[in-house]
Amino acid sequence: MAQTSPNTHPGWFTRIAHPGMFMGWTRHVVLPLAIATALAFAAGLYVVFFASPPDYQMGDTVRMMYVHVPTAWLSQFCYAVMFSSAIGTLVWRHPMADVSQKAAAPLGAAFTALALFTGAMWGRPTWGTFWEWDGRMTSTLVLLFIYLGIIALWRAFDDQLKAARIVSVVTLVGAVNIPIIKFSVDWWQTLHQPASVFRTDGPTVDFSILTPLLVMTLAFSLLFLTLHLVRMRTEVTRRRIRSLELAQARAAGGAP
Amino acid sequence: MIDLGQHWEFIAATYAGSVLVIGALIGWTWSASRRARTRVARLEAARKARKA
Numbered sequence: 638m639a640q641t642s643p644n645t646h647p648g649w650f651t652r653i654a655h656p657g658m659f660m661g662w663t664r665h666v667v668l669p670l671a672i673a674t675a676l677a678f679a680a681g682l683y684v685v686f687f688a689s690p691p692d693y694q695m696g697d698t699v700r701m702m703y704v705h706v707p708t709a710w711l712s713q714f715c716y717a718v719m720f721s722s723a724i725g726t727l728v729w730r731h732p733m734a735d736v737s738q739k740a741a742a743p744l745g746a747a748f749t750a751l752a753l754f755t756g757a758m759w760g761r762p763t764w765g766t767f768w769e770w771d772g773r774m775t776s777t778l779v780l781l782f783i784y785l786g787i788i789a790l791w792r793a794f795d796d797q798l799k800a801a802r803i804v805s806v807v808t809l810v811g812a813v814n815i816p817i818i819k820f821s822v823d824w825w826q827t828l829h830q831p832a833s834v835f836r837t838d839g840p841t842v843d844f845s846i847l848t849p850l851l852v853m854t855l856a857f858s859l860l861f862l863t864l865h866l867v868r869m870r871t872e873v874t875r876r877r878i879r880s881l882e883l884a885q886a887r888a889a890g891g892a893p
Numbered sequence: 894m895i896d897l898g899q900h901w902e903f904i905a906a907t908y909a910g911s912v913l914v915i916g917a918l919i920g921w922t923w924s925a926s927r928r929a930r931t932r933v934a935r936l937e938a939a940r941k942a943r944k945a
Contacts, residue, residue, distance in 0.1 A: 686895055697898035701907045708911070747918050751911055758907040762900040860915070864922050871922070874929040881936035888943055 654732055656873045663866050670863040677856035684849040692846060698762050703849050705755040707857035708748045712780060713815055715745035715861065719787075720812050723805035733869070735801030736876075738808065739791055740868035744861060746784035753777060764828050772821030773829035776814055783811040797876070 653659060685703045692699035719741050725734030756774065757767040768774065787804055794800035822831045833841045840847055897904045 691898065696900070697896075697904060698900050700897070700904050704907055704911050744918070747914055751914050754910050754914075755907045758903045758910070762903050864918065867922050867926055871926045871929045874926075874933050878929065878933050878936060881933065881940060885936065885939065885943075 656732060656736075656876075659733055660870060660873055663870055667863065667866055667870070670859060670866065674856060674859040674863050677852065677859050681849065681852040681856045684852055689849045690845055695763055698759060699846060701755055701759040702846075703853045705752060705759055706850055707854040708755060709752040709777070710854060711857055711861050712745060712749035712752045712777065713818060714858070715741050715748060716780065716784075716808075716812065716815055718865070719745065719808050720815075723808040726801050726805045727809075733873075735797070735805070736869050736872045737865070738801065738804060739797075740865055740872050742784055742787045742791065744864055744868070746781060746788060748857075748861070749777060749781040749784055753781065760828070766828075769828050771827035771829060772825040773818065773827050776818040776821050779814055780818060783807075783814060787811070 647655070647658065681703070685700055689700070689703075691697045719738050722731075722734040722738040722741070725731035726738065753774070756777075760769070761767050787807060790804050790807060791797075791800055794803070819832075821827060822829050842850065
């Protein structure tokens with residue numbers, strides 16, 4: 638009969654799920670990721686300001702798109718990460734799923750706020766207004782409120798495991814807003830243009846404008862990945878602090 | 894530096910605002926991580942001292 642050795646190399650799921658192992662392998666990943674992020678931003682900003690032409694219609698204001706589109710993409714991608722983590726928490730009770738959810742929420746809020754801000758800055762010279770209550774902009778504002786509500790919920794509970802279950806349910810319910818953001822430009826008459834990059838029939842943007850856009854999107858995505866990993870590591874450390882503080886209080890006879 | 898055209902102030906505001914928010918996000922993430930690492934190291938040392 639085959640026997641399992643206790644020294645068997647752990648699988649990828651264990652390496653992700655076990656907080657100690659997660660801290661071990663991510664220690665070697667954070668610095669290379671941070672360097673890759675810095676290099677991608679350096680390359681991206683060079684292409685944005687020195688190697689890309691003005692758009693034939695929008696002129697130089699197209700350079701705002703290189704920040705607006707990546708932040709808007711991350712505002713939704715971050716929610717997709719939280720959505721997957723919420724399923725991981727509720728269905729599999731994955732030990733790192735709620736850590737991932739908690740770490741992602743402030744990042745999602747920041748990128749959504751940036752998408753709204755850069756959109757407003759871009760909207761003034763191109764549409765003549767900073768803000769319009771149209772489908773895309775309003776649903777993105779709702780997304781920001783959802784992120785802020787989720788952050789507030791995390792802070793409202795001392796018991797983080799209980800908070801994780803409640804936040805997971807709210808995250809799953811709030812996910813209904815993501816397809817609304819995506820398809821709002823098709824469903825309603827809006828000032829916002831329809832999708833021009835992520836389309837089933839391929840991008841409609843010229844290559845000279847698509848290149849800086851993709852490089853900046855890569856840079857922002859790497860930034861998100863780096864910050865998310867570091868924040869997850871910090872959350873695991875905080876939980877370790879909590880258990881050490883409890884042990885310390887118990888040793889001092891101050892806690893049951 | 895290239896000429897950013899007649900709407901340069903909007904482009905400048907977009908990038909300045911982004912740098913500000915991303916800088917704050919990086920700073921906050923880094924300082925929280927450092928605080929947590931310092932605190933856990935202190936607690937681990939205290940635990941070792943208790944056990945010794």
